[in-house]
Amino acid sequence: MTSAPPARTRRPPRLLHPAAWWLWAVGLAVAASRTTNPLLLALLVAAVSYVVAARRQQTPWGRSFGVFLRIALVAIVIRVALFALLAPASGRHVLVHLPQVPLPHWLAGLRLGGPVAAEGLLAAAYDGLRLAVILICIGAANSLTSPRRMLKSLPAALYEAGVALTVAVAFVPQAVTAVARVRTARRLRGRTDRGVRRVRGIALPVLEGALERSVELAAAMDARGFGRRDASGATTRRLTAVLTLGGLTAILASSYGLLDAGAPGWSGLPILLAGAAAAGTGFVVGRRRGGRTRYRPDPWRAAEWVVAGCGLATAVTFAVAAPDGAGSMLDPLAWPALPVVAAVGAAVAVLPAWVAPALPRPQPARAGGVTPPRLATHARAAT
């Protein structure tokens, strides 16, 4: 038997599992939280930005990365500005003397204005940069995945919560249309009241419509078999809920321990593992209950493992090799060193740009059926 090997291995485009992107991004955020070294943080930002540019979707949330970049920049600026205004002078290289405002004695620990030292300013900037990079990582996950697909791949144990969220998310665009319609109607009727009466006059019909719609939706869901055949008993259901919610809470709590280098050791990894175990058990038990199946679930293949693994590897290298404090860079003031192991970790973070499969080509917008945007409303030109 002969088999011809493919000339070059190519895989069809598809969307990566959203959980893989989130694991990658969280790994990078954990890595960033471990250092204030500006070189390493800059490498991380470069890696994240490159991956986003290569693999983000052409959707509103896909374009949201720029917003996160701006928010991150603002975070740095605020951190530095607050330091310059409030922090006590530290360091020998005083750059500028701000006018000092005398404060009452019971605020003795604080200081407003005064000398601003380069060391302190840099420490604040590095600290702000760390926070900014964490924000950028979250923003990257947000623009690489769609919240809808994330909801869809929620485990069965969280199904009801997922449905509630989906319905709630769908309410927003409908409410926007409804508000526009009510405002048009008010103009047609010549309503001119302002303030509370006006808000009430718009909000009431919109909410009434939403309520009516939710009753219709409930009827439609009932008629289509929602909540049918939940074979498991009440005990199993309660057990699933307790395990899942308890586990997720533990995971959230452990993130505090993981992100804050000063927290006691037991509050990080052990709690994370315990929480993950509890949530995992909850998901497994939940999957066995109920007769629901899932249409075209997002697959979890090699690429997903690699992308998630890249995040984990970066986090581990930073935790092991990144210098923790900023002292070595600030006293005396020096160009920061670049730890090789952590730099390799940051390089690993950029791999998903090639490992993740290419995106499916976006569907061209077709004419017809698309609701036109509203005309700018103005007074009549001529009467």
Added chain:
Amino acid sequence: MIVFDDVTVTYPDATRPTLRAVEMEVREGEMCLVVGPTGSGKSTLLRCVNGLVPHFTGGTLTGRVVVDGRDTAHHPPRELADVVGYVGQAPQAGFVTDLVEDELAYAMESLGMRADVMRRRVEETLDLLGLADVRDRPLLSLSAGQQQRVAIGSVLTVQPRVLVLDEPTSALDPPAAEEVLAALTRLVHDLGLTVLVAEHRLERVVQYADAVVALTGIDAPVVSGAPADVLATTPVRPPVVELARLAQWNPVPLSVRDARRRAGDLRARLAHVTATPPGRSPGATVASARAVTAAYGDVWALRGVDLTLRAGQVSALMGRNGAGKSTVLGLLAGLHRPASGVVAVDGGVALVPQEPGDLLWAATVAAECRDADRDAAVTPGDTRALLAELAPDIDDAVHPRDLSEGQRLMLALAVMLVRRPRLVALDEPTRGLDYGAKRRLVGVLDRLAADGAAVVLATHDVELVAEVADRVVILADGEVVADGAAGDVVTASPVFAPQVAKVLAPLPVLTVEQARAALA
């Protein structure tokens, strides 16, 4: 397949039953049409079939409803989901997900079907309903006809034995309604599905039906039988049946094709008619548009429209969705500003939007009338008096949302007309109206024109245009492509011709009334 055995339904807090002692049977593979005026209990009847009444709505149901051997008393709607597919009046309100494919799969996921079965059925349904090229589009970006087909597809994927549809085409324009009906007939003929459908626009559906159930009022018994027999006696009937009664054809033809083959004799008797009756005589110019353009961002809705509206005349704007009809009305009412050109209106404008309920937001009819008096700064009580003239049977204490479509339109009209506008504009006024409400609307429009107002309608409803319009303006792609006397424009193209004109072509007779007058 569906058996109603002495069914009486009373909603909670209702003083009288909504359905009384209904006996009927729908046989396997039939397409059964439920007709009746608004408020006669059509929706209630349909919701009994899958148990939404009384399990979901509350109230009491006496008697028995049995579907495919299952008694709805013991099976709530979710347990009937694999037997009965139910599509309610507003499909977009029933969407659970936001993408076409996911929506089609939703019911199957609830029933726990295997992944490979789901995948295959979604593909089949996409083809069956012609949705393959919108499969990954968001539901909100679809046209109304596509949305309706997705709603039908979303219940079809579980392969129910019975399909129940509550007014699937009432809110659609003719081409979209054709799409949906074509899909439905395919389901009946190719798949042998049993279909129970309620519909106002009989002229669209009745020719496809195997049986008709007529609900004529709470105290009259339910009539069911062959379409021709039932429609010959009910007060609700399409124009072609009306014409058949005038010409005393028996059995009654249900389609234009059948009627045309019988109409040779009638055409001979009407041969002396050479022109449609002249429209109302036009008065002074009330509103005019000169070379008007308008744009929504990059999309040009109007590309140079000229239009003159005169006092005492009823004009109709026709054309497909997106042709610019609503934009013209919005410009006249001052909601938008033209990109170029001049819109001039002499006097007040009243615009009733597509959803007249948008204009109403008080808790009762009486409060709504009081608000309107205040908004328009007229003598208190004026709006209520006007409403009493337009629709005498509306109760003061009712919530506007609980009124029938027709009553709601009349209330919205009263609220707007109390300002004594010189131009009255209505956007799709006959959507969801039954024949009775439509007749009343025609009467109101007649009177408005007689009182010297200029009336303009944006509509798809050729029957309404034939009955009430003096002038028809057809828009396409933001331009006027035809403008002339209603009789000439409407008979010039078979697409825009009313049923009677199609039957009697080439005679210029548009309505049964004109035929009756010509015969007398």
